[in-house]
Amino acid sequence: MKNVCRFNNLWRENPGARPVFYPHQLLDRKASVLEVVGRWNEAEAIFRANLEWVQASNDPETIACDQNGLGNILRLKGLYPQALALFEEAYRISSVSEDKPGVWKSLINMGMVYFNQGIYPKAMECYRTNFGIAEALGDAPKTGRTYLMMGNVHLYQGEYSSALDCYQRSLAILTEADDRQNISSLMNNMGLIHMEQGDYPRALELYQKGLALHRSLGNKKGISNAIGNMGLLYMQQGDYARSLECYHQQMAISQELGDRRNLGISAGNMGIVYMDQGDYAKALESYRQSLDIAQELNDQESIGITMGSLGELYNKLQDPRQAGQHYDQAIAIARQLQLKFYLCSYLHSKADLLFTQQKVPQAETLNAEALQIAQEIMVPDIVFSCRILQADILGLTQKGRARQLLENMLTEATDDRQLADLNHHLYKITGVNEHRTEALGLYRALHQKTPKAQYRDWIAELDS
Incomplete structure (x- = not known):
């Protein structure tokens, strides 16, 4: 984030010398650089010290600017309630002083907190308000950036057509503004x-x-x-x-920059690659590296995501105790930070684990909550997975209703992966060989395109 603020009251001149910036502004710029390279604790210390100092300056624009700066560091760390409180106060100050660019900046940051939490309607509300402000200011770059942020919300809700429309509008404006x-x-x-x-x-x-x-x-x-x-x-x-080659390059650049956060993200993504390949030992090593970095940065969001990944890994390793413990930690963090996208994902994963352990009532409760959240924030992939588990649970006592549910879903399937999963679960519930044959053929085709270990395992299960 670039802190473009006015410091009209913070200039200092020496007789006979050129004007120089007050150290406060230089420190803010230093904090912004430290933010980019992932040295968040140092950046936070600078913003806190500067904010304490400027609160005595009676310069509302500068106070709001430092609140936005500090809030963004806390947002990056996953400390969303504290970050949101600062952004809301910056918004209030900017509104009172009628500083429309400051209002726009505070709303963008508030929207990013809601976006990170998976509270997409509130994020969109901030961005739509911002759109009106940018239009009133006649500020084309702000309008273009607002379209970009609105597109991001549509993207994460799976509304690709709306996202692309926003991005194309943004591109036209930003291109003209160079x-x-x-x-x-x-x-x-x-x-x-x-x-x-x-x-x-x-x-x-x-x-x-x-x-x-x-x-x-x-x-x-x-x-x-x-x-x-x-x-x-x-x-x-x-x-x-080639995927691993990219992540190695990303890690090298992150190490050069001292960008610890991106280094941890790269390690986590490498863990996903190793998981897909079925190399669980390397996946565990990568996830642990990612977790170490997240804990070092006190990045609560990344800690929660990595806990969820470790839960998936231990599930693959058939260690339900470790899997359950890691899912529980991921769920707790997602609840605390109101990360609705991740919360519904981990609730479903824990429910699926409980179902395999024949703990059906607990599985049903968690899956119902996951489904409700996924429908609320419109995440179609997780809705699909929850409905599959819903049918599996129903199939224990009411096979006819479970079969009907899955057959209805077949008519709504959007890709080969969904068709394969539905036929797989229909075979498990009904024992009809036609569904086994259909699922097996689809999984083989999917494995040929993308050789995931999961497809290999399902092929082996159905081919036995």
């Missing part, structure tokens, strides 16, 4: 849409454009993020060697 920094980020986000839709060549093209822009700007953090997205693309395609 805002290459935000255009490069936009390229990456548009690439995510095409990747999720399975258009891998177009996604790669956009990632490469974003990467070229970041390189032209000399933005190494942006380069790192773009390479990481390319690693995710190769992982989706099952090209695990």
